Amino acid sequence: xxxxxxxxFLSLVCITSAFSKNKKEIALENCADETFINYEDKSxxxxxxxxxxxxxxxxGKIKRGEELLNQGYALNEKADKAAKAYEGKEVPEQVxxxxxxxxxxxxxxxxxxxxxxxxxxxxxxKKTSINKKTKxxxxxxxxxxxxxxxxxxxxxxxxxxxxx
Numbered sequence: 001x002x003x004x005x006x007x008x009f010l011s012l013v014c015i016t017s018a019f020s021k022n023k024k025e026i027a028l029e030n031c032a033d034e035t036f037i038n039y040e041d042k043s044x045x046x047x048x049x050x051x052x053x054x055x056x057x058x059x060g061k062i063k064r065g066e067e068l069l070n071q072g073y074a075l076n077e078k079a080d081k082a083a084k085a086y087e088g089k090e091v092p093e094q095v096x097x098x099x100x101x102x103x104x105x106x107x108x109x110x111x112x113x114x115x116x117x118x119x120x121x122x123x124x125x126k127k128t129s130i131n132k133k134t135k136x137x138x139x140x141x142x143x144x145x146x147x148x149x150x151x152x153x154x155x156x157x158x159x160x161x162x163x164x
Contacts, residue, residue, distance in 0.1 A: 023158050023162050024150065024154070024158060025130075026161075026162055027150065027157055027158045027160075027161035027162040028143060028146050028147060028150060028161070029130050029143075030161040030162070031142075031143075031146035031149065031150075031157070031161045032133075032139060032142040032143040032145075032146050033122075033125050033126065033133075034161075035142045035145070035146070036052060036121075036125060036133075036138070036139050036142045037052065037121050037122045037125055039051065039052055039138070039142070040052070048110070048111060048114055049110070049111035049112070049113070049114030049115040049118065050114045050115045050117060050118025050119075050121075051118075051138070052117075052118050052121045053065070053113075053114035053115055053116065053117030053118030053119075053121060054114050054117070055136055055138060055139070056117050056118075056120075056121045056124040056125060056128075057069075057114070057117045058136070059124050059125070059127075059128040059132060059133070060123075060124040060127060060128065062116065062117060062120050062124075064116055065113045065114075065116040065117045065120070066113070067113075068109050068110070068112045068113030068116060069109070069110055069113035069114070071106075071109045071113075072105075072106045072107065072108070072109030072110035072111075072112075072113060073106070073110070074106075075102055075103070075105055075106035075109065076103060076106040078102065079099050079102040079103050079106065082098075082099065082102075083099055146161075
C-alpha cells in the first residue's frame, strides 16, 4: 500500500512539474503582460477608444463594457434602418442631421465600451492563458520583444520580471 501511495505521489509530482512554468516562461509572460497593459495607440484611441480594450474583449467579458458596446451597436442599427426608409427619396436636412447625431452618439458609446475594457485589461490579461493571448498579433509582438530582451541579459531579465 505504501509503495502504491508513493508511486501515485511521485507520478503527481512529475505531472505537475511537467505542466508548471519555469522561471524564464514566467518572466517572459510577465514582461509581455505589463508592456501590453501599458500599450496605447494614440491614432486608434481617437477613432475606436482603447486598442488594448478591443483586444481583451475577446479574452473576457465585462458587463458594463458590453452594455456600452451594445447601446452603440443598437443606435447604429437604428440609424441604418431609418436611413433605409429614405432610400431613393430626397432626405430633409434636419433628418440628415438626426442620422449624423445618432451615429455620433453610437460612436461615443462604442468608444466608451472599449475604453471600459481597457480599464480592466490588467485583470483580464492575468486570467487569460498564454496560448490564447499569443493568438493576438499585438500581444505576440510584445512577447517576441521580451524574448529579445531576455536573450541579451537572461539573469537580470528573470530577476526583474520573474516576481511580478
